[in-house]
Amino acid sequence: MDKIALFTQILEQNPADAFTRYGLAMAYAAEGNTDAALTEFNTLIGHNPDYVPAYQMSAQTLVKLGRTEEAATRLHEGIAAANRTNNQHALAEMEALREEIS
Numbered sequence: 001m002d003k004i005a006l007f008t009q010i011l012e013q014n015p016a017d018a019f020t021r022y023g024l025a026m027a028y029a030a031e032g033n034t035d036a037a038l039t040e041f042n043t044l045i046g047h048n049p050d051y052v053p054a055y056q057m058s059a060q061t062l063v064k065l066g067r068t069e070e071a072a073t074r075l076h077e078g079i080a081a082a083n084r085t086n087n088q089h090a091l092a093e094m095e096a097l098r099e100e101i102s
Contacts, residue, residue, distance in 0.1 A: 003027040018048040026057065034061055045077075052082050052090045059097060068101045075101075 007024035011017060025040035041058035044051055055078025062071035075098045082091035 004031075016047040018044060018051045018054075021047070022051065022054060022057075025054070029057070029061055034065060037061055050081050050085050052078060052085055052087045055081055056090055056094055056097075059094065063097065063101055071101060072098060 004024065004027050007020050007027060010020045011024065014020070021040055021044040025037045025044060028034070028037035028040060038058055038061060041054045041061070044054045045058075048054070055074055059071045059074040059078060062068070062074060075094050078094050079091060079098070082088075082094060
């Protein structure tokens, strides 16, 4: 069974599982299926608004697609989540990316 099928099967049992949903989004991104990856990142953030890596990776995906306005919005949201959760490493990386695209 491939990763996407495995993650999908796990999520059928527990749709709010942040780690599995993040894995599914990253698997889609690795395959170049950015639309599906972004959908999964959005779902993950909807279920788990403090899951900081979802903001960071979805913003990076948006930047790669040239969707910098959307990426800037996602970074703004992610920076707020990083501050809420005291995730200084992700905070610094997202601030640097925000500077890079502005």
